[in-house]
Amino acid sequence: MDTVTIEVIRYDPTQDAEPRPQRFVVPTEKGATVQQALMHIYEEQDSSLAFRCGCRYRYCGLCALEVDDKPCLACLTPLKDGQVLKPLRHLPVLRDLVLDRSWVFDTMRNLQLFIPEMEYEELPERIFEPEEHKRLMQCTECLACLATCPYYDYRDASFGGTYTFVKLAQLHFDPRDQTDRVAQARKLGVERCAACRKCQCPLGVPAWKSATSVLLKHASSRRD
Amino acid sequence: MALLSKEPLGYGNTRIAAGIKVHPGITAGDSENLFYEDMLAGGEYLNNPRLARIVAKESRLSSQMLESFGYTFRRDDEGLISVKVARRSGGHSLIRSLVPFPYGGVPIGSALRSAGARGQWDVFEEVVVTRLLTEGNQIRGLVLLHTKDGTLEVIAAKAVVLTTGGAGWLYYPHTDCSRVCTGDGYALALNAGAELVDMEQVQFIPFAVTHPRSLAGMIIGDPAAAGPHGRLLDKDGNVVATEINVMTRAQVAVIISREVERGRGAAHGGLLLDLSPNFASEIGRRYLAHAHTNIAGLNVVKRAYGPQAFKCEEPWEVLPSAHFIMGGVVIDEWGRTSVKGLYAAGEVAGGIHGANRLGSVALSDILIFGRRAGEDAAKYAAGADAPLKRADDIDLEHERISQWHAKRGARPVQLVRRLQTSMWTNVGLVRDQDKGMRALSEIDSIEAESAEMGFRGRPGYCTDLQDAFELAFMLQVARATARSALERRESRGAHARSDYPMRDDKNWLANIFVRGVGKSMLTAVRRSAAASEAIAGIRRATS
Numbered sequence: 045m046d047t048v049t050i051e052v053i054r055y056d057p058t059q060d061a062e063p064r065p066q067r068f069v070v071p072t073e074k075g076a077t078v079q080q081a082l083m084h085i086y087e088e089q090d091s092s093l094a095f096r097c098g099c100r101y102r103y104c105g106l107c108a109l110e111v112d113d114k115p116c117l118a119c120l121t122p123l124k125d126g127q128v129l130k131p132l133r134h135l136p137v138l139r140d141l142v143l144d145r146s147w148v149f150d151t152m153r154n155l156q157l158f159i160p161e162m163e164y165e166e167l168p169e170r171i172f173e174p175e176e177h178k179r180l181m182q183c184t185e186c187l188a189c190l191a192t193c194p195y196y197d198y199r200d201a202s203f204g205g206t207y208t209f210v211k212l213a214q215l216h217f218d219p220r221d222q223t224d225r226v227a228q229a230r231k232l233g234v235e236r237c238a239a240c241r242k243c244q245c246p247l248g249v250p251a252w253k254s255a256t257s258v259l260l261k262h263a264s265s266r267r268d
Numbered sequence: 269m270a271l272l273s274k275e276p277l278g279y280g281n282t283r284i285a286a287g288i289k290v291h292p293g294i295t296a297g298d299s300e301n302l303f304y305e306d307m308l309a310g311g312e313y314l315n316n317p318r319l320a321r322i323v324a325k326e327s328r329l330s331s332q333m334l335e336s337f338g339y340t341f342r343r344d345d346e347g348l349i350s351v352k353v354a355r356r357s358g359g360h361s362l363i364r365s366l367v368p369f370p371y372g373g374v375p376i377g378s379a380l381r382s383a384g385a386r387g388q389w390d391v392f393e394e395v396v397v398t399r400l401l402t403e404g405n406q407i408r409g410l411v412l413l414h415t416k417d418g419t420l421e422v423i424a425a426k427a428v429v430l431t432t433g434g435a436g437w438l439y440y441p442h443t444d445c446s447r448v449c450t451g452d453g454y455a456l457a458l459n460a461g462a463e464l465v466d467m468e469q470v471q472f473i474p475f476a477v478t479h480p481r482s483l484a485g486m487i488i489g490d491p492a493a494a495g496p497h498g499r500l501l502d503k504d505g506n507v508v509a510t511e512i513n514v515m516t517r518a519q520v521a522v523i524i525s526r527e528v529e530r531g532r533g534a535a536h537g538g539l540l541l542d543l544s545p546n547f548a549s550e551i552g553r554r555y556l557a558h559a560h561t562n563i564a565g566l567n568v569v570k571r572a573y574g575p576q577a578f579k580c581e582e583p584w585e586v587l588p589s590a591h592f593i594m595g596g597v598v599i600d601e602w603g604r605t606s607v608k609g610l611y612a613a614g615e616v617a618g619g620i621h622g623a624n625r626l627g628s629v630a631l632s633d634i635l636i637f638g639r640r641a642g643e644d645a646a647k648y649a650a651g652a653d654a655p656l657k658r659a660d661d662i663d664l665e666h667e668r669i670s671q672w673h674a675k676r677g678a679r680p681v682q683l684v685r686r687l688q689t690s691m692w693t694n695v696g697l698v699r700d701q702d703k704g705m706r707a708l709s710e711i712d713s714i715e716a717e718s719a720e721m722g723f724r725g726r727p728g729y730c731t732d733l734q735d736a737f738e739l740a741f742m743l744q745v746a747r748a749t750a751r752s753a754l755e756r757r758e759s760r761g762a763h764a765r766s767d768y769p770m771r772d773d774k775n776w777l778a779n780i781f782v783r784g785v786g787k788s789m790l791t792a793v794r795r796s797a798a799a800s801e802a803i804a805g806i807r808r809a810t811s
């Protein structure tokens with residue numbers, strides 16, 4: 045049986061002062077993924093390993109982590125010898141690779157990240173959905189983009205970060221939405237994003253091109 | 269009011285669905301009646317006709333619901349929903365299924381999540397409901413486990429609506445369903461005294477990936493994915509089936525499994541789906557030109573089988589994969605169960621789709637009955653007495669957890685894997701009496717071993733603990749499924765038996781009901797309410 049050695053950055057807030065690396069030797073095969081290795085470790089080697097797994101392929105976004113410092117989805121990342129697996133940076137860790145995601149829902153409520161309630165009869169029949177909206181709606185909310193954003197820190201409420209800007213831009217492009225999403229983005233510091241462009245989505249959702257840069261452009265034009 | 273979910277809100281199978289949604293009436297000649305008849309014929313007359321009628325009537329309304337939450341259906345050049353953005357999905361007699369661009373489940377999940385943030389209700393994310401609390405035959409609340417920190421909590425409630433989804437995970441790795449679909453709702457309902465119907469009817473999507481292991485079970489598509497000229501080949505290249513795209517999911521799944529059982533399977537145990545004959549005709553080429561919208565899992569094919577396969581030039585090895593549970597909690601038109609204050613809606617509810625769900629109807633059904641159950645539950649709760657909590661409500665959970673921490677038997681995940689292997693082997697694609705009996709004895713043995721199962725307790729995000737609660741649910745669902753599969757001594761819809769290979773309308777236009785738990789589970793057979801429509805339908809088909 046072929047094997048590879050990988051390192052997982054473990055963290056148990058009830059025991060560890062600092063995150064600590066742990067090595068595992070795991071079987072591999074053609075097409076093996078990082079997720080497969082994590083499942084193997086949990087089932088066969090170390091039951092205390094915590095990680096998320098939802099759909100096993102691309103759509104739920106729950107398995108996002110960093111492999112060799114690169115934010116990605118565990119279920120889409122090929123398993124290789126020597127890889128280092130870490131939780132997404134800039135985000136609160138519950139245990140090992142599992143992030144606390146509860147703040148996401150609070151953010152949705154606080155910023156009212158939804159279209160207004162409408163009677164069914166009031167819904168527009170004819171919709172010309174902007175291309176940007178279509179692309180942005182493919183966001184799986186995996187949060188990997190936040191780990192690529194140099195300014196984001198979950199403890200800093202003054203800055204929204206890529207994920208929130210994508211959600212705001214989705215609504216900005218939604219013909220049913222009424223709220224001034226650009227003003228919200230401005231309040232959340234989108235102007236800091238000028239000259240940065242480091243935000244990336246592992247699935248290719250155009251976070252910079254169709255979200256951050258659009259909000260930024262509108263925000264800047266309102267400056268005076 | 270509170271919304272509860274094992275994952276963050278707005279996930280489950282809905283978020284990973286392809287997003288194809290039925291919207292009847294966009295093709296000339298379509299009608300509510302025709303859609304209803306398709307559902308009954310596809311469901312081979314095990315459907316509860318009243319529920320199917322509601323789906324036929326309210327599917328368009330459910331599309332509006334979805335747009336009111338923030339989803340946007342794909343539009344034609346005039347900005348309208350029309351036949352131009354639709355296709356004929358498996359089992360429908362004409363085009364009435366809206367196709368998303370590029371993948372619809374993710375934005376549907378986000379829209380539902382956003383709508384969940386719109387109201388002022390409480391939200392409990394990442395909690396496992398472990399038990400429903402009842403007083404006599406009436407709901408008074410529930411117990412839940414917070415996976416984040418391992419704490420337990422009781423919520424008093426006048427009414428509970430189960431929307432816990434299906435149980436595809438019973439067949440892992442032979443499933444395209446999400447990890448959370450462990451069938452909890454079926455077991456919660458049984459434990460509370462409600463009844464399940466037709467649990468043997470497990471839909472296997474016929475075309476799923478066989479390898480590599482990391483992608484095994486992932487959906488490629490339903491029979492329509494074969495296109496007009498796609499064919500199935502065995503390991504030696506012999507043609508096993510043609511004209512696949514007009515068959516139901518169940519028919520194709522059975523063809524594949526019968527060939528595989530005869531030893532005709534290819535390297536990874538599947539048959540070969542060959543789309544290349546489509547290149548030979550105009551309509552075939554037109555089909556392939558839109559392969560990316562016609563085949564839900566085309567990108568999975570690319571990943572699993574490479575670029576030649578992606579271009580449909582090479583055959584794909586395929587095996588059916590557990591996809592949807594047609595059976596489920598018995599409900600009426602308002603989602604009410606036989607337990608007062610307990611409702612069920614969505615995949616956890618049974619009877620709507622009979623023996624086979626037509627493609628794209630689930631995403632209507634979950635909204636239609638979700639709305640109905642919610643409305644009725646609110647009305648009911650307004651008039652019901654305030655439920656009482658009792659000091660000892662959590663004792664059972666505490667007791668179970670401390671037992672698990674004290675014992676040193678098998679880990680829950682090991683027993684879960686054993687159960688899944690047995691379900692796939694014994695209550696999978698083709699069943700028989702011996703397999704059914706083997707499944708039951710394996711369920712008994714796993715249940716006995718689970719009394720000794722143990723793991724080390726740790727505060728916060730303990731996957732063993734969630735596995736342990738889920739195993740108990742899965743055992744109940746497995747038993748209900750195996751018992752129903754043994755009971756139905758015919759082949760119908762998704763239920764294929766090698767010892768009773770024919771559909772038997774004389775004796776089995778009937779539903780199978782399950783009640784009770786563990787070894788005292790009881791089954792009952794009652795004539796299907798759609799039986800008379802079946803006879804009329806059969807007469808129409810033969811005249």
Ligand SMILES: Cc1cc2nc3c(=O)[nH]c(=O)nc-3n(C[C@H](O)[C@H](O)[C@H](O)COP(=O)(O)OP(=O)(O)OC[C@H]3O[C@@H](n4cnc5c(N)ncnc54)[C@H](O)[C@@H]3O)c2cc1C
Binds near residue numbers: 274290395396446615
């Ligand atoms: C890969 C795939 C593609 C599909 N594509 C389509 C399609 O294109 N069109 C179509 O019509 N249908 C499709 N289906 C079917 C359809 O997606 C499902 O039937 C439907 O989404 C089920 O919705 P639901 O709300 O009932 O359950 P789900 O969306 O699965 O939600 C169930 C929820 O209940 C929660 N839950 C479960 N147990 C507990 C518990 N004990 N405590 C607390 N919470 C719990 C889960 O966390 C989850 O959030 C597809 C299915 C799959 C698997």
Ligand code: FES
Binds near residue numbers: 098099100107118
């Ligand atoms: S497990 Fe769902 S995206 Fe990776």
